[in-house]
Amino acid sequence: MxxxxxxxxxxxxxxxxxxxxxxxxxxxxxxxxxxxxxxxxxxxxxxxxxxxxxxxxxxxxxxxxxxxxxxxxxxxxxxxxxxxxxxxxxxxxxxxxxxxxxxxxxxxxxxxxxxxxxxxxxxxxxxxxxxxxxxxxxxxxxxxxxxxxxxxxxxxxxxxxxxxxxxxxxxxxLMIPSTKRYLETKYKEMHKSALIEEQVEMGKITTDKLRVLIKKYWIMAETSxxxxxxxxxxxxxxxxxxxxxxxxxxxxxxxxxxxxxxxxxxxxxxxxxxxxxxxxxxxxxxxxxxxxxxxxxxxxxxxxSSNEGSSKSIKSALTVEGYWTQKMVDWKQSSLSFKIRHLKSRKVVHDLRGLILKLCIFAQFLTVLASKLVLLISVCIISPLITCFKCVRRLKRRERISDSSSSRHQEDVDIKHYVMLLEGEVELPTETLGNVCKEINYIIQKGKMHKPKSLLNFFYKSRNFNGVKEFDSHQVPSLHPEDLPYCWSLPVVTLTSIALALPNVEKNNTTCLLNSVTEGLSIMKLVDKNFGRKGSLANIRTAANIVWVGVEIYHKWQGKDLHETSLKGKNSKEILEELSNKAEKTVLEFKRDARESHMKNPLNWPTNVIAANSMYRISRAILLTRGVESDKTDGALFEQLSIMIADIMAACFTNLGRVITMRCHSNGIEEMEKSVRKAALLLGETEEVLGLLQQRELPVLLAPDQAAYIEEWRALFQQENKNNQGSVSMPNAEIDASRSRKEEVVIKTEG
Structure with a gap:
């Protein structure tokens, strides 16, 4: 079927x-x-x-x-x-x-x-x-x-x-690994040369110098x-x-x-x-x-067609540079990656690998040679057309070029010194380098579009750096035998918290202060991060960041509502005492309950205790000043704190030029472009701030390395005060009083 x-x-x-x-x-x-x-x-x-x-x-x-x-x-x-x-x-x-x-x-x-x-x-x-x-x-x-x-x-x-x-x-x-090593070596040499030039031209860092510096490193980054x-x-x-x-x-x-x-x-x-x-x-x-x-x-x-003559082109086309075959040569000369006990077998494998690599090197040689010959033929055929096109273009733009040729030529001479080229490569055309420079100018301009407007208006409150020496006082008894150092952002966060808690202050003023400090802290964190001494201030920076999150978003300092505090009708003295007592209690309770030995070092304290110690010292220092100037209104005190904050920011921002410079000094070519781009954006954002700071002079005895740390500023101002009083050391009576206060606090804590 x-x-x-x-x-x-x-x-x-x-x-x-x-x-x-x-x-x-x-x-x-x-x-x-x-x-x-x-x-x-x-x-x-x-x-x-x-x-x-x-x-x-x-x-x-x-x-x-x-x-x-x-x-x-x-x-x-x-x-x-x-x-x-x-x-x-x-x-x-x-x-x-x-x-x-x-x-x-x-x-x-x-x-x-x-x-x-x-x-x-x-x-x-x-x-x-x-x-x-x-x-x-x-x-x-x-x-x-x-x-x-x-x-x-x-x-x-x-x-x-x-x-x-x-x-x-x-x-x-196969070409990339050896090329990368070649460029890294060349970058290190050019980086050293650039550093020497910077040291020779060392002086006051200006925005013009920073623009030139960024352009140099951008050229190096882009061409490499x-x-x-x-x-x-x-x-x-x-x-x-x-x-x-x-x-x-x-x-x-x-x-x-x-x-x-x-x-x-x-x-x-x-x-x-x-x-x-x-x-x-x-x-x-x-x-x-x-x-x-x-x-x-x-x-x-x-x-x-722009850079080579015919004889030079032919010579270049018949030359294969070493970086094309260097990786395979290294493999050929290196030992086997696996072990073979038998000597003759190891020799056979080694010779066989060498033969294969020799054939690969020859194939690479032929590939590169053929590629160069094709390019040479292309140049011979098409370069006359390019030349004609350039002539027509040059005639149309001759007037514009004649107006700016001298300045542009000078700029190109400086730029070409920092172009990173491989062995045998022709020079890059001026137009290409011009586009590279235009890109970095565009990045700086992009940074200007995000400049901190509130901070700039707030910055005019500062006329000097006196706020650095006024926010804390050595007359305030310490809660620990070893004083806790400050980073730049911690006193600013603490002073802002106090200012927001003051009564009888217009809401518009507190809003402007909050916005200005928010913009300023984003820059101050860069200074703290770039000049951190081997992470010794890491906990202190973290404490400032955590406190500021609470202040900015929730308007609270360690759970205490600052807005509610300012509306309770208390005067500023009572509010300062309340904040000081709460902070002192936090520190003393921690010291009483701490059992681990490493916690005896204040740098290892929890972030809330570090922030409390800062609040205690700064609020007590303000109370001391308040006692002398008891007739000052709440609004006047708010204004005084605002000026103090602006002064600290101004002192911190004197390091911006070095921060931008350090960002350009990248360790490797792979990270350089990203690092220089960030430096250019930062310059665009802070160019007006730097312009205002250029009109000021740093304290004479303060070296650039010392200017990076707020503790160095405080030590210098304290030394100047002692010199003005006619004595280098503190009077014996004051030393004894200070020691007795510290001993009293220590006994109280240990008890």
Whole structure:
């Protein structure tokens, strides 16, 4: 009995083919994501005038490789029949899209460490080899039908471009480790040179000097950026040529298919109408993704045509610099990473590895040489056009250039001294360096847009630095035999807490004070952080931060509502005594209950106890002054505290120039760009503050290193007071009184 119904195999095939349209749309979606990422990098490059287009959104990593694996669904599909013009063109567009994506990956190699480079390039190689193997398997299986295979030549060219770009990518990856070491060594030498120049020009730090300093280090940071270095390399340049040529191959295939077969007809494969969406998104991706690699190639031609003569160009094209092969030479000369006990076996393995590496070095040599020759040919063909374009452009802008040529020339001479170039690299064009300088100027201007407006208005209250010596008094008996030091922000936080608790003060004044201190503390924290003495003041800085969170957000000091305190109708003296007593009680209770020996050191105290000790001393000092000036109103006391806060901030901000300078002095080239960018933003934000401080003179006996610490200021002012009184040491009666007060407090605490 024979089966007359439909074949079970046919039914299974139909069921399996149903979701293929959805899979095709998934491929189109993955292609669209890659296209948008490449477009974002291209837009970012044009916006920032970095025409070497750094990889920020589309880089070589696990996410992008996974997306590309989805995009390659059509080329690796060996079973689905795809014979129409639309289907065949979609396969070619997938392969060209892969080549375009690889060309966009090159600069991202500069942002990875050695391990990430190895893993990501290996993963890319596996993906490319897998795609290539699947395509060639299909070609071999249907070799009898190749005469009727549409777009076969374009398919082979796309595969060839993928493999060639993989070789270029591996070549660039091998160059990066030795390049990084070379640039780090060169940066250290240039950094030393810059430090010597700074010491020679040492004097009062001005905003103009800081601008010049930031510009120097920005030039060093940008030109030594490894992404920029890779973008300038000849292998990356060749990738641009390949990307441009293979995109033209896809355009040619589109035009030829449109003429012969009407490519937008219905697809006969299982992917159905989704094939057209795949073709559309991938073709768009190829067009968008070709812009960055082609621009790098054109810029490289512009570099060479501007700086080299013909004889020098030929000589450079026939020279392969050592950093291209240095990594493999190091591997060849190093010992085996694994142990082999048998001497002869170890020798065989070592010789075999040496032979393989020698072949790799030779292949690297040929790759770099071929890349240089292609670039030289490109320069010979295109440089006449560039020269004509420059002549026309120069004629149009001659008047503008003549007006500013002298100043610009002087600036360029200074800037070029700090450009970081590899061995054999041509000098960067003036226009490129100008764009780099414009970027740092834009960053400084961006910082100006966020300048602390409330702080600037508040800053005019300060006329000198007297608040530094007035906020605390040595006449206040200490709660511990060893005095607790201050950081810059702790007295400001404490004084602000007291000021907000005062009665009969207009709400507008307290709001302005709160906003001003909030803006000022964000800058003071930078000074405290940059000049912290080996973390000895870490607990004190933390105490100030915690107290300020309560004051700013909840209007409370250690659970005590400052707003409610100011409305109770008490006078300022009672409020000061209340805050002082609460703080004193907190410190004495902790000392009584503390059992661990390390807590005897006040630097190890909990943050709430440190803040309480500060409140006790400062409120007592104000009470002492209040006793002398008992006729002062609450509003007048608020104003006095505001001036004291402004004086402390002014003394702290005298260190801003050194903070900005220290941020420029980064330890490594990888962190330098980010560090200099922060310095430029800080300069923009605080330029007006620095301008006001330039009109003041620091105390004569205060060295720059001492000016970073509020305790040094207090010690200097205390010494000046003693000198003004005609004696260096404290009178014996006062010493005895002070000792008796300390002993009384200690006995009381221990009891």
């Amino acid at each position: 024979s089966w007359s119904g439909p074949s079970p195999d046919t039914d299974v095939e139909k069921l399996l083919a149903k979701p293929m349209v959805c899979i095709g749309m998934y491929v189109a979606a993955a292609s669209l994501v890659c296209t948008l990422a490449m477009a974002a990098d291209t837009f970012n490059g044009f916006r920032s005038k970095k025409y070497w287009f750094p990889s920020k959104y589309f880089s070589l990593n696990a996410t992008s490789l996974t997306l590309l694996a989805v995009v390659m669904k059509l080329p690796v599909d060996l079973t689905t029949r795809m014979h129409t013009a639309t289907d065949r063109l979609a396969k070619v567009s997938s392969l060209v899209f892969m080549s375009t994506a690889m060309a966009n990956f090159f600069t991202s190699l500069g942002s990875m460490d050695d391990k990430d480079i190895l893993m990501n390039v290996a993963a890319l190689g596996i993906l490319v080899i897998t795609v290539t193997s699947n395509v060639f398997m299909q070609i071999i299986q249907v070799r009898s039908l190749l005469s009727g295979r549409l777009a076969f030549a374009e398919e082979i060219l796309a595969i060839g471009s993928m493999l060639l770009l993989l070789v270029m990518c591996g070549s660039s990856a 950026c490894l992404q920029f270095v890779v973008a300038r390399s000849v292998t990356c340049t060749l990738s641009g040529v390949i990307s441009l040529l293979i995109s033209l191959v896809l355009v040619e295939a589109h035009i030829r298919m449109a003429r012969e077969y009407r490519i937008l007809n219905e697809s006969k494969s299982s992917y159905g109408w989704s094939t057209k969406w795949i073709l559309l998104t991938q073709t768009t991706g190829v067009i968008v993704g070709t812009i960055a690699p082609a621009s790098r190639w054109f810029i490289a031609i512009n570099f060479r």
